[in-house]
Amino acid sequence: MQPPSLPALHSWLVLAAAAVLAACSPTFNWREVPIAESGLVALLPCKPDRANRALPLGAESVKVDMTGCETGGATFAIAHAAANSPVQAEAWLNAWRAATRSQLAEAQVAESPAALQRATAVPAPLRLDAQPSPQQGAAPVQVLWFAQSQKDGSVALYQATVLGKPSSPEAAKIFFEGLRLP
Numbered sequence: 001m002q003p004p005s006l007p008a009l010h011s012w013l014v015l016a017a018a019a020v021l022a023a024c025s026p027t028f029n030w031r032e033v034p035i036a037e038s039g040l041v042a043l044l045p046c047k048p049d050r051a052n053r054a055l056p057l058g059a060e061s062v063k064v065d066m067t068g069c070e071t072g073g074a075t076f077a078i079a080h081a082a083a084n085s086p087v088q089a090e091a092w093l094n095a096w097r098a099a100t101r102s103q104l105a106e107a108q109v110a111e112s113p114a115a116l117q118r119a120t121a122v123p124a125p126l127r128l129d130a131q132p133s134p135q136q137g138a139a140p141v142q143v144l145w146f147a148q149s150q151k152d153g154s155v156a157l158y159q160a161t162v163l164g165k166p167s168s169p170e171a172a173k174i175f176f177e178g179l180r181l182p
Helices: 006-022 088-101 170-177
Strands: 031-034 041-044 049-057 060-071 073-082 108-113 126-131 141-147 153-162
Touching: 006 088, 041 060, 041 170, 049 073, 049 088, 073 088, 073 170, 088 126, 088 141, 141 170, 153 170
Parallel strands: none
Antiparallel strands: 031 041, 049 060, 060 073, 073 153, 108 126, 126 141, 141 153
16 A cells, blocks of 8 residues: 555545534634635634725725624634725725724724735735723724735735634634635
């Protein structure tokens, strides 16, 4: 009998690990979900709902598509908008970030540069972590903003968010590391 090839063994190990994790955590049923038509694939821990709404970004009202779900004490969501140019994308991202920060009131907020393979350098990926004070009674928030240039010259903008404290300490990490741009 011939030993299994390395790719076959790797696939088998990944499937075995997924089966073990699924058996241990029925709350988090991870699945790959395409986001909008821009090519982003997200790893979500539950069956997502989809919606869209107009979001004021600076002086403009922008159509934003949203995909997300709630499980294990947290909401996991991806919002997507399409800008016409890198300049517009950067302006919208700055307005989106400012709007998010304004909703966090007196929370302790930390922002830091982030990395995501195939994301644009301008606007650059940015991470925000907010811990509300105990008096606020609000949930912690983790946000990642990023963008990707499209073939038609437009720029796809994204906001990936975990709102709340997931019951699994690894859930937010899996969610953010599961974002894949084409």
